[in-house]
Amino acid sequence: MITFYVIFGAILLFIAIWVVFLYSFTGGLVETFLHGEAPFVPTKSAHLPEIAKRMSLDEKSILYDLGCGDARILVACYRCQPKARYIGYEKDIVPYLWAKFRLWRMGLLKEIKVYRKDFFEADLSDATHVFLYLSTKQMESLEKKFGNEIKKNTRVLSLCFKLPNAVPSKSISLKEKKELYIYEYSCQKA
Ligand SMILES: C[S@@+](CC[C@H](N)C(=O)[O-])C[C@H]1O[C@@H](n2cnc3c(N)ncnc32)[C@H](O)[C@@H]1O
Secondary structure, eight states: OHHHHHHHHHHHHHHHHHHHHHHHHHHHHHHHHHHOOOOOOOOOGGGHHHHHHHHOOOTTOEEEEESOTTSHHHHHHHHHOTTSEEEEEEOSHHHHHHHHHHHHHHTOTTTEEEEESOGGGSOOTTOSEEEEOOOHHHHHHHHHHHHHHOOTTEEEEEESOOOSSOOOSEEEEOGGGOEEEEEEETSOOO
């Protein structure tokens, strides 16, 4: 009888995992195709050290990763500067749970805060650093949000996608023809 319950429980768990995965996957595809939202495509591991270095964090920095996926950018930056504050927002359930699991496994749940939330609803007014790896469409809406919210001298690093109006202070070519755009958010209130 116990074996029956164990097998039945395992089957239910398996089905539940698939339902969550399919819900997230199809929901993510709909958002991508209808609203131009970025899907979960993690930054390549080979790019992490360069991005973390270029972030130029210090002990007082507050870094937001908007659409943080599995939190790999936050973890890479934490490894370079453990005294800064790290916050990630992720809308999609699968990368969000994966990020939480990874942070738990690394013992970094307290040091790196990841929330399941639409970053357009987040308050970014205390950010000193922001990381983006999103989509052309989202960059347009974000530029408006930044114009209203973000404080002067905030350093914004964007992988692959430019803000439509702001001029990057630097553009760095990474491996595999990826471009990293760096904005010093002082001179570009549109
Ligand atoms: C291209 S991935 C980048 C993930 C991570 N930043 C990295 O570099 O590895 C973009 C992520 O943003 C998330 N995302 C897209 N729009 C979002 C929104 N409005 N609010 C929160 N997360 C969002 C997606 O679910 C996806 O996981």
